[in-house]
Amino acid sequence: MxxxxxxxxxxxxxxxxxxxxxxxxxxxxxxxxxxxxxxxxxxxxxxxxxxxxxxxxxxxxxxxxxxxxxxxxxxxxxxxxxxxxxxxxxxxxxxxxxxxxxxxxxxxxxxxxxxxxxxxxxxxxxxxxxxxxxxxxxxxxxxxxxxxxxxxxxxxxxxxxxxxxxxxxxxxxxxxxxxxxxxxxxxxxxxxxxxxxxxxxxxxxxxxxxxxxxxxxxxxxxxxxxxxxxxxxxxxxxxxxxxxxxxxxxxxxxxxxxNPEGQRRQPMQALIHAMAEIRDMPSDQRDAWRAMFDAFVFDDAAEPGAHLPQTVRGIQGRMDPQTSAAVLASLAQGMQRQR
CATH class of the missing domain: 2.60.120.10 (Jelly Rolls)
Known part of the structure; x- marks a missing residue:
């Protein structure tokens, strides 16, 4: 060939x-x-x-x-x-x-x-x-x-x-x-x-x-x-x-x-979830969510929660593997309750 x-x-x-x-x-x-x-x-x-x-x-x-x-x-x-x-x-x-x-x-x-x-x-x-x-x-x-x-x-x-x-x-x-x-x-x-x-x-x-x-x-x-x-x-x-x-x-x-040691994330699941929840919204609403993703996911220039005290930054701050796992578990529980 x-x-x-x-x-x-x-x-x-x-x-x-x-x-x-x-x-x-x-x-x-x-x-x-x-x-x-x-x-x-x-x-x-x-x-x-x-x-x-x-x-x-x-x-x-x-x-x-x-x-x-x-x-x-x-x-x-x-x-x-x-x-x-x-x-x-x-x-x-x-x-x-x-x-x-x-x-x-x-x-x-x-x-x-x-x-x-x-x-x-x-x-x-x-x-x-x-x-x-x-x-x-x-x-x-x-x-x-x-x-x-x-x-x-x-x-x-x-x-x-x-x-x-x-x-x-x-x-x-x-x-x-x-x-x-x-x-x-x-x-x-x-x-x-x-x-x-x-x-x-x-x-x-x-x-x-x-x-x-x-x-x-x-x-x-x-x-x-x-x-x-x-x-x-x-x-x-x-x-x-x-x-x-x-x-x-x-x-x-x-x-x-x-992948980096300890990384157990599932970004493909996040993509599929976004496709299901956001892609078919009206264009103005998708634009609003594009801005949210840019601010909280894809902005490399600054940490989104830097204006907050470290003790209350929550998921806006940098997450270690344990915190990330806890957040994902909470999301899974919430999605299960919505069924």
Whole structure:
């Protein structure tokens, strides 16, 4: 599947120290960390052969079934919705990891294989011991590694509500990235029926019809591309949209998701609640609530309650995780009473 490539390329770094990576995170832009994982045994095994990498992974497999998805060859390697958007163009299966690895190796030399992918397998469950043999970069802290194993396939543009370090272990991958500001121009699919949890764009990069998706041109103007070779990693900031294309018949990516320690918030629920309560109000009332959100949620210039004594600021002041949890619990109780 041929997809266009943005002109802008993601900036590359080599061996950034903690101070430099702090600056990278503060800038909230993607960066490629070249060769970050070059010393991993898994990367070395993958550079030797797919069979060697398969054996490396199989050595940690528990024998428990793992979930993976399969799309028929006529789908061109793209995992997406079915034609009427009520289902998907792929099916989910389960098998021990060793069987999945055997299947991928079996299809490697076939001209028209099905697209296969095990997505987001948590290391402690699927391959305990992999992380000890292939230690996490220091920048991800205590984040749990997750494995993405498959062949040449396309994962449609989506975003995650985490910071993300995506590590290419075997196989070449291309990430096409869009900032959160492009959301309105990406034609987001159904909230209620996603492909795997995160929201996805409905615009296929290989067929971005300008008549059907006219605003996508504005999103494309903000896009950038990150090409990863085995051993490279990509830092994806919070909520950045990314389209992922794998080019090789046997590929492994390990990623780490994290958010600030102790953060357990559910901003998507707040968005959905606002959509239900505010979006269909008359325009003058929506403007009034836009001003309220700007003043109490999105104003970075000042703390809204700074004019009040600390003892009575309440939710206008900065909230620690415990206070935030108490406020959310109170809201949940109030919504329950309204039913």
């Amino acid at each position: 041929d997809c266009p490539v943005p002109e802008r390329r993601t900036v590359e770094y080599r061996d950034p120290d903690a101070k430099v990576f702090g600056e990278i995170r503060a800038a909230a832009r993607p960066v490629i960390l070249k060769g970050l994982l070059a010393d991993w045994p898994a990367v070395r095994a993958g550079s030797e052969s797919p069979m060697a990498l398969g054996a490396h992974l199989a050595g940690f497999a528990t024998g428990k079934p793992v979930r993976f998805i399969v799309a028929p060859p006529e789908r061109g390697g793209m995992f997406f919705y079915g034609d009427d958007l009520t289902g998907t163009n792929f099916e989910a299966r389960e098998a021990p990891l060793t069987e999945l690895l055997h299947g991928l190796l079996h299809w490697m030399d076939r001209a028209d294989p099905p697209a296969m992918a095990a997505q987001s397998l948590p290391e402690p469950v699927a391959v305990p011991g992999f992380a000890a043999a292939n230690p996490a970069p220091a920048i991800v802290g205590s984040a749990v590694p997750r494995l993405w194993i498959g062949n040449a396939a396309v994962v449609q543009t989506h975003h995650d509500m985490f910071e993300n370090l995506a590590c290419a272990v075997a196989g070449r991958r291309r990430f096409t990235l869009f900032p959160p500001s492009a959301t309105k121009d990406l034609y987001v699919g159904p909230f209620e029926r996603t492909l795997a949890g995160p929201l996805v764009s409905m615009v296929p990069l290989h067929a971005a019809d300008a008549e059907r998706w006219p605003r996508f041109a504005d999103a494309w103007a903000e896009a950038e591309v990150a090409d990863l070779e085995p051993g490279d990693a990509l830092y994806i900031p919070y909520m950045w949209w990314h389209h992922v294309q794998s080019f090789d018949p046997f590929a492994l990516l390990v990623n780490y998701w994290w």
